[in-house]
Amino acid sequence: MFEAAGEALSAFADPAMLLFLGVGVVVGIVIGVIPGLGGTGAVAVLLPFVFVLEPNQAIAMIIGAVAVVHTSDVITSVVLGIPGSAAASVFLLDGHEMAKKGQGGRALSASFIASTIGGLVGIVALTLVVPIATPIVTSFGSPEIFALIVMGVFLTAMLSKGNVVKGLMVSAFGLALGLVGVSPVSAEYRYTFGSEFLTDGIGLVAAALGIFGLAEIIDLVAKKSAVSDREISLGGGWGAGLRDIVTYKWDVFRGSAVGVGVGILPGVGSTAGSWLSYGQAQAFASRRADNRFGSGDPRGVIAPSAASNGIESGALIPTLLFGVPGAAPFALLLGVLLIFGVQPGPGLITNDLDLVYVIVWSFAIASVIGAILAFFMARPLARLSYVPFPVLAAALIPILFMSGFQEPLNLNVFYLMLLLGIVGWVCKVVNIPRAPFLIAFVLAEPLERYYFLTVNAFPVSEWATRPFVLVVLLILVGAIVVPIIRRARRRTRTVEADVQFSEKSDMPVPMFVEMAVSVLMLLFFVAAIVLSSGFSDSGRLFPVAVGSVGVLLALISLGRDAGRARADGLGRFDDVWIARLKVVGKSTLWVIGYIWLVFAFGMIVGSGLFTFVFLLAAARRKILFALIYTACMVGVLYVLMEFAQLVPPSGYLF
Structure with a gap:
């Protein structure tokens, strides 16, 4: 174990490793500030680059982004009162109250340091779990792995705390879309309808960017406004935040422990963990006379910050050891590993232990670098919330489609991404959690493979009665029965009933x-x-x-x-819905227009024309601004093609 850890650490002596890790950290910090995109959006944007990088470099970059998203999504919650993600909504209670009192710097300082410690605690937990879990996971057969994957898909929907039945339904939808293409058990094409584009299946990048990224863009472009128009005031007290960490050190470690524990459970996610850690910190504080929760207590920032990064590092445990993603971003990490021929699960420990420790070191280093950068980038990043979203979308739309094109290298993927973007928007407004879809989509192929092996190699009476399978069955039954019993016993409305752990529509x-x-x-x-x-x-x-x-x-x-x-x-x-549907329809038409421009003129010319016209007509910018912005956008695309080796789609005319 120590030898593998040492070899993995030595890989970071290569400047290229640190460079790509740093790129991931910067992208994760910036994307974390933009509401709605989160860790899944950050990883999805970076996924196209993995095709041109060495495995260790690509994995370091992806981990760098995941490790810091919940470090930066706190910024808009604290400063502006607008959550950078669903998980960051907990910081409205005390973090934003501190900012109102001129203590925004103190709250952010405490948050950045606590999140770093939480991530490191989770990494230590993963390091300790690997040798303990080795004899267990290496003894698993196909029934046990099949049961684990089923549990991962099931619990993701059950514990998302959104519309549970529809969450399970969208999980089945994700599994069905994951079956498109070549069957892994019979070598035949399924659900391709004679299309060459679908013979390789639906790409992971396209699915992630559509269901999460484009869905948010369609929605936010429709609002045609900045995220916030309030005055920014971070205040002072950056050193006071460090002193708060020392004073409330046990809240840091308890929050980290809650985060790691929640992260190990597939699908629970950072939102639930943040609220749970806030609740336990509040419970401990209630015994003391200095309880100021809800009115600007630093512990209300420290505990969920430690938990949010503890969850991300803790989620690596089921992802790497069992091949079951602990959260939606890790479903994409699982896809990256599969791209490089690395199969997460029992065999990973025995065959690629050094890779496990590359991930461990990447997360640890990224957590530290991310906290340092967040201190310097907090103020300028918060100002992104003042930029009208159509101005941001003029760059995000070409970049997302450029990213989605890299896997299939087929322009039809643009229509697929748009369709999934509409599906994602519908899920968002109908309160259907989207993480279950993505996790089920990624797990469709291994689930089918182990299902086929299990039902063909063992009688039902044998594999269904194995001890571990029975344990999983009891967990699933408990996940269904316990909430029903609690609802039956609950006679009065409680604070817990008000907590929303997943996406919630802003309209009835x-x-x-x-x-x-x-x-x-x-x-x-x-x-x-x-x-x-x-x-x-x-x-x-x-x-x-x-x-x-x-x-x-x-x-x-x-x-x-x-x-x-x-x-x-x-x-x-009602009138609100009708107005929302009209502007969302217009946003969708803009995206369709972009797709047609690229089809006709290719990536560079099509993106340039779209960006210029979009800034004039949708963002209401002046001609000079639009020209400069368009030139910068085209320059970025050119750099990506020349130096990152991304392949641009060709149009019919160019």
Whole structure:
């Protein structure tokens, strides 16, 4: 173990390793400030570069981004009262209150240091777990790994605290889309409809950027405003934040421990962990006379900051040891490992232990570098929130599509990304958590492979009664039964009931919209089953299983929607909804226009024309500004092509 750790550390003597790690850190810090994009967006933007990098360099870059997103997403929450991510909403309670009192610098200082410590505690936990877990995970067979993957997909939806039934339904949707392309068990094409583009399946980058990145862009461009128009005031007290860390050191370590524990559970995520750590810190503080939670208590910043990075490092444990992503960004990390032929799971410890420690050292170094950079970048990054989002979108849209193009090198991926972006937006406004989709999508292939091996190599009575499989079954049953019992016992409304652990729509959702989503999903899964009849016996085994589960979930969802519709009516689109749909429709048309420009003129010319016209018409900028901005945008694309070796799509005319 120590030898592998030493070899991994020596890899960072290569300046290129530190360079790419630094690139990931900077991208993670900047993306973390932009509401909605988060760790998944940061990793997705970086994914195209992995195709031209060495494995260690690519992994260091990805880990660098993941390690610091929750360091920087605190900035807008504290300074402006606008969460940089769902997890950062907890900082509105005390962090923003401190900023109102002129103690924003103190709150950010305490947050940056606590998040660094939390990340390092999680890395220590991973280092200690590896030798302990080695004899366990290496003894796993296909039934145990199959059960683990099922648990990961299931718990992601169950613990997201959004619309649980629809969360499970969107997980099945992700599994179904993951089946497109060549079957891993029967070497036949499935759901390609004769399209050469779909023969390799739906790309991970395109799926992630569509369901998360484009969905947010469509929504935020529609608002046509800056994230905030308030005056920025960080205040002083940067040194006081360090003293708070020393004074409340046990809150730092308790928050870190909560974060690591939550991170180990697949799918729970940083939002739940941040609120849980805030709750335990508040509980401990209630015994003391200096409890000021809710009115500017530093402990309300320190505990969730330590937990948020502890979760990210803790989530590496199930991702690396069991091949089950602990959170959505780690689903993308799993995809990166698979690109390089590295199979996370039991074999990783015995075959690629040095790679595990490259990840460990990358996270540790990135956490420290990220905190240092955050101190210097806090004020300018906070000012991004004053930039009208259409101005940011003029650069983000070309970069996202350029990134999505790199995996398939086929222009049809643009339409696929747009379609998934619309799906992601619908999920967002209907309160359906999107992380379950991405995790299920990534796990579709290994889940099918181990499902096929399990059902063909073992009788049901044998594999279903293995001890570990029974333990997983009990956990899944508990995840369903315990919340039902708690709801039955809860007689009064509690603070816990108010906590929203996942995305929450900012508009009331008419019931007919909920029902329409359920009906569309039902039709989708029925069609998936019908189309699978043309596959071989082996090839249709898993699609039929996924489709059947999806049909069942869609029927349950539709039944619940119908019951609520009988009680409350179908509802209707009010003026707010109509206005939102109009501007979202216009945003979508802008994206379609961009796609057609690239189809006609290629990446450079098409992006330049789009950026210039978009800045004039949508962002309402002056001609000189649009010209300078467009020139910079084209220059960035050119640099990416020349030095990062990204491949630009060619148009029909150029």
